[in-house]
Amino acid sequence: MSEAFFDKKEYKPLDRVDGRLKVTGAAKYSAEYALPDMTYAVLVGSRIAKGTIKSIDSRAAERSPGVLGVISHVNAIKVPGYQPKGEHPSEPSTGGQPLRVFFDNKIYSNDQPIAVVVATSLEKARHAASLVKVQYNKEEHKTDFDAHTADAVVPASAKKNPKSPTADYDRGEAGAFDTAPYKLEAEYLIPTEVHNPMELQAIIAHWEADDRLTVYDKVQGTKMTQKNFAKEWNLPEENVKVITTFVGGAFGNGLHNWPHETAAIIAAKQVKKPVKLVLTREQMFTMVGYRPRTWQKIQIGATKDGKLVALNHTSIGQTSSYEEFTESTLRQTRMMYASPNVSTRYRLLPLNVATPIWMRGPGEATGAFALESAMDEIAHAIGMDPIEFRLKNYTESDPDKNMPWSTKYLRECYDIGKEKIGWDDRKLQPGQVKEGAWLVGYGMGTGTFGANRNAATVHAQLDADGRLVMHCAITDIGPGTGTAMVQIASNETGIPTERISFHLGSSEFPAAGLQGGSSTVNSVGPAVMAACRSLKEQLITLASKGAPAFVSAKPEDISLENGQLRLAGKSSATLKLAELFSQARVEKIETTQESKPDENRNKYSMYAFSMHFAKVHVHPATGQVRVKKIVCCADAGTIVSPKTAASQMIGGATGGIGMALTEEAVIDHRFGRYVTKDLADYHVPVHADVPEIEVHFINKPDLVADPVGSKGLGEIAIIGVAPAIANAVFNATGKRIRELPITPDKLI
Incomplete structure (x- = not known):
């Protein structure tokens, strides 16, 4: 962005106010607080994916030097909030309940926390944890998503409320797809993706008195965490203090309180000292959520001149066997395009895995991959430019809620992105453009997310x-x-x-x-x-x-x-x-x-919008994909902090590259155990994978959404990036890849 972009009445670029603290190491993160008499905890995880614990032999660990305690369901104090019936105090309305750590001997997933070792140093705790011996009554587990999709169920939230976003949805005629002049039916698959922020999940738990708890915790909501732990321990909220001064990156896994946090609090209560517990990178894959593996099927019907006739979208998302996790996979399908006939079906597949959680662009990023890929496919089948096709079906009001938009400047995003990526160089037929030995392709994808307040x-x-x-x-x-x-x-x-x-x-x-x-x-x-x-x-x-x-x-x-x-x-x-x-x-x-928020918001449909364009190179012999340029344009209302906002968009686009090309968590279904459990095997984009990313903002306020005029930016930064890259790969090669990530083996 040029300086001319910022008029004198607009917000000016500003360096981060905490930037110096962070780059000099003065910023203090959750694991970096030093409390007197600190102790250190290490979790022991289950080695089976389903069953019960027959016995835990902790004698060798307890005799190990520096060990203060080995805590499991055998000897853990009872969490007051679990009593008397054993419900979790944060039981969600969507069905089931969060895992109750050390509550009983039941195993629901591999690496479930089953014991915690507390010692006077991290090294002593880690060694002692390796000495804990566990015997199991193993049961047959289910972790293979593809083999069990027939077991998917209607979410509890949909059963309780027919108007729930997860409930079956129909607009117009249910059979309109069958008689459409042009039809597309395709299936799309997104694998499990794992949050891998730089900072590991960490907590220091300190009982300042029997009824006063302080935690230094990596979370995304101090008040939410305070409320949850107050319920868990039957304490007045003012007796629980949560400190999260700095967070070293998070993509949503700090929006839930996890078993390792309660494990640390239990341990601190029992050893009567402050306890520090930091997850390992491997445990980040199994204990603090992930983007769930999701299968989607889309049916699109259209006329020869590009008008949508029908749009049907079905999704099955993965969840744990003890807690239902739902997300807004189908929201964009209901409101983005002017189709008179729309049907959506959302289902959940319970497996012997830990509970998923919101991951940047939760649901919408997943749904947009299928929707925006399918829109590109049907446009190609008709012989129409994908931007022209989208503009033919542009919505001037929300067809889902039947309300006017508070603001919508997505047309401007199309115009800016089209110019900046060089869309005029794109050919309608794939494989027509080359640069040296490389095939060149152009693609685009639209994103949206609610302007929440x-x-x-x-x-x-x-x-x-x-x-x-x-x-x-x-x-x-x-x-x-x-x-x-x-x-x-x-x-x-x-x-x-x-x-x-x-x-x-x-x-x-x-x-x-x-x-x-x-x-x-x-x-x-x-x-x-x-x-x-x-x-x-x-x-x-x-x-x-x-x-x-x-x-x-x-x-x-x-x-x-x-x-x-x-x-x-x-x-x-x-x-x-x-x-x-x-x-x-x-x-x-x-x-x-x-x-x-005021009541005026109820009269409008409020969303932020984004448009992502990608230019890619694909090597015809090796199948290697190189993203050469990305252009992002956001209709996010007032841009309050232009410099950090641009950084947000760049970060989201980088995550979208990972989503499209590299990220995939793989389970060995024989054991229900992740094979990809570190950053050597689970690939995230590095500098060599990230090209020039050009960011533009419409920067027109939405004063219906809020007095600042902002509509939110963090999610739309990634929503639409993966399909933009997938569509560009098709334009380069003529090969449509509907299962992410797009690895060379799928192109050769």
């Missing part, structure tokens, strides 16, 4: 020196939350960004929801605006007592510059903050403001 509260304090300090419980998993909030506050007040600080990541701060679902700026940003407005109202009240020019002023009329209160349009009307505070005999002013 939650309630949030911010405390703000302004001192006489013109320094603004804010506090909020929201976490930051990497997008630059503090940077965005500082920019909003600076725009609202006129205070330079270097004189503003935003503190986050503690449950003791004012309440905010999860950092997930692309909702942070949309939720916390309005609370920052409200707090800034409140401070300005207080300043007007103070100023009007001695300066008549300020008597009728409104918050939008004043700004704070160089330690002075200035009235817009009257350069002579200024007051030094220090003098104003001195006259009022106050050292600071402060406010706590909550902002939450």
Whole structure:
């Protein structure tokens, strides 16, 4: 993006406010806190995928030097929230319940935590864990998704609520596909993908008293975690403190509280010392969720001139045998294109695996691969350019909810991306363009995600020196939350960004929801605006007592510059903050403001949109795919932090490359055990795989969605990238790959 992109009234690029802390090592992550008398825990995982524990022999481990305890279902204290019937306190409405660690001898999946060893050092704990001997009553397990798709079931949420997003959906005529002039029926498969952030999942659990718990925990919601652990241990919420000041990357697995966290809390309670537990990279594959393996079938019917007649989409997603996990795989199909007849069917397949969890672009990224690939396929069958085909079926309002869009500028995204990728060089027939020995292909994919907003509260304090300090419980998993909030506050007040600080990541701060679902700026940003407005109202009240020019002023009329209160349009009307505070005999002013969605949102359908274009090279002899360029354009409302927003899009596109070309978690079904359990075997994109990624923003506010005008960006950064690459591979080779990842063996 050029500097000309940013008009003077728009937000300017800003370096991350916490960047120096991170690059110098001063930022403190969950495993880096040093508490007196710290102990270290290592989990022992099950070596079978289904059955029961016959016996645990921990004698050798208990005698090992430095060991303070070996805890399992045999001797673990009972978690109060599980009693008396054994339900998990966070039992979801979608069916089943989260795994109750150390509750009984039942085994549901391979590497399920069955014991924890606590010692005076990590090395001693790790050695002792290797000495724990377990005997099992093994039962026949089911981990082979493809062999058991017939066992898929209707989700419990759909059974309970016919209007649930997971319920069967029909619009128009059910049999319209059968009589369509042009028809496509195709199946698509996405493998299990695993969260692999740089920072491993980690927790330090510390019982400061029998009824007071503090955890330093890698999570995406301090308030949610506080509430869950308070329920789990029958404690008042104020007696549970959750600290998550920095997070070293997360893609959704911090949106759930996992068994290893409760295991650490149990251990700390039993050894009566702080316990640190950090998962290994291998355990990240089995204990903290993943994008579920998903099979999809799409039927598309269209007319010769490119009008959709019917769109049917069926999906089967993997879940655990004890807890149902659902996601929005079919949402985009219902609302993206103007088909008069749409049917969707969502099913779950329970297997002997751990529970999946939301992974960046949850559901929508999965569904978009099938939908956007199928749209490309039917356009090719008709002989129509895929962009022209999409524009023929462009929706001017939401056909699913029958509501107007709050805003939608997807046409502009098509135009920008088409120009920047060089779409005019694309040929309708595959395999027609070459650069040297390489076949060249162009592809595109559309993405969408809800413009979500939650309630949030911010405390703000302004001192006489013109320094603004804010506090909020929201976490930051990497997008630059503090940077965005500082920019909003600076725009609202006129205070330079270097004189503003935003503190986050503690449950003791004012309440905010999860950092997930692309909702942070949309939720916390309005609370920052409200707090800034409140401070300005207080300043007007103070100023009007001695300066008549300020008597009728409104918050939008004043700004704070160089330690002075200035009235817009009257350069002579200024007051030094220090003098104003001195006259009022106050050292600071402060406010706590909550902002939450209003009823006006209910009148509109609110989504963020993205358009991704890819240019690829494919070697005809080896099947190697090289992504040469990606262009991303987002209709995400107001872009509050242009620099970190661009970084978000680049990161999402990089994840999309992994989704399309490299990522796949493979299970050896003989044992129900992952073969790919480290970053040597599970391949994520590296620098050599990531080309130039060009980012553009429409940057038009959506003030229906929220007062900031933002619509969310984190999810649409990846949704649509994988099909863009798959479609480009087809355009280069004429080979349609419907099962990810697109590896050379599928092209040769």
